[in-house]
Amino acid sequence: MKVFKISVKISLKPELFDPEGKTIERAINRLGIYVNHTRVSKVVEFEIEAEDREEALERVQTIASKLLSNPVLHKYTIEITEK
Amino acid sequence: MKVFKISVKISLKPELFDPEGKTIERAINRLGIYVNHTRVSKVVEFEIEAEDREEALERVQTIASKLLSNPVLHKYTIEITEK
Numbered sequence: 434m435k436v437f438k439i440s441v442k443i444s445l446k447p448e449l450f451d452p453e454g455k456t457i458e459r460a461i462n463r464l465g466i467y468v469n470h471t472r473v474s475k476v477v478e479f480e481i482e483a484e485d486r487e488e489a490l491e492r493v494q495t496i497a498s499k500l501l502s503n504p505v506l507h508k509y510t511i512e513i514t515e516k
Numbered sequence: 517m518k519v520f521k522i523s524v525k526i527s528l529k530p531e532l533f534d535p536e537g538k539t540i541e542r543a544i545n546r547l548g549i550y551v552n553h554t555r556v557s558k559v560v561e562f563e564i565e566a567e568d569r570e571e572a573l574e575r576v577q578t579i580a581s582k583l584l585s586n587p588v589l590h591k592y593t594i595e596i597t598e599k
Contacts, residue, residue, distance in 0.1 A: 439551075442559065457560055460583055466575050468522075471562040476525065477540060479554040492549050500543055 434482045437489040440512040441497050444474040449506065477501055480516065489513055517565045519599040520572040524580050526592045527557040560584055563599065572596055 445451050451472050458471035483489035490513060497509045528534050534555050541554035566572035573596060580592045 454560070454562075457584070458562065461562070461579050464579065464582065466564070466579060468562040468564045468579075471560065474559040474561070476557040476559055477537070477554065478557070479537075479541065479544070479551040481549070481551045496544050496547065496549060496551075500540070500547065 434484060435489075436516040437481050437483060437486065438514050438516050439479050439481055439489070439493050441477045441493065441501055441509055442474050442512075443477070443497070443502050443507050443509045444472065445506060446508055447472075486513060486515070517567060518572075520564050520566060520569065521597050521599050522562050522564055522572070522576050523595040524560045524576065524584055524592055525557050525595075526560070526580070526585050526590050527555065528589060529591055530555075532589065569596060569598070 453473045454471040457473065458468060461468050461471070481489055481492060483492065490511065493511050493513070497511060498504070502509045536556045537554040540556065541551060544551050544554070564572055564575060566575065573594065576594050576596070580594060581587070585592045
């Protein structure tokens with residue numbers, strides 16, 4: 434068995450309004466620094482054991498789609514590195 | 517002026533207990549998939565204009581330290597790419 438380090442980034446779909454991002458953007462602008470297109474995502478990192486990268490990816494896709502994201506609201510990206 | 521795409525990742529310091537990560541880990545394990553060392557971070561992405569990379573980085577460090585993170589609890593990493 435190999436150990437893989439996993440990072441799943443869960444973001445609102447780009448066409449959806451991101452109220453948390455907008456609030457942060459206003460607060461940054463109040464610091465006197467102008468920024469735009471502010472978006473907030475969540476990253477969940479963990480370690481998983483699997484025979485190979487394909488097996489690890491399959492399990493992580495199950496985790497990401499069933500538990501970490503809502504298909505109506507979110508998109509997710511997965512990074513896998515062997516430890 | 518150049519436009520830079522910024523990503524600031526804010527994580528709990530590694531020595532601190534991450535209750536959200538632990539809760540997610542238990543939920544994953546209830547799916548029948550064993551994972552460990554689960555940690556949750558937040559990523560704030562935005563665009564900023566600056567004369568050069570150094571000026572952009574300086575402003576983003578101000579944003580990250582004054583607004584996005586608490587030095588007692590968090591560490592942060594910054595990624596900058598020119599658009």
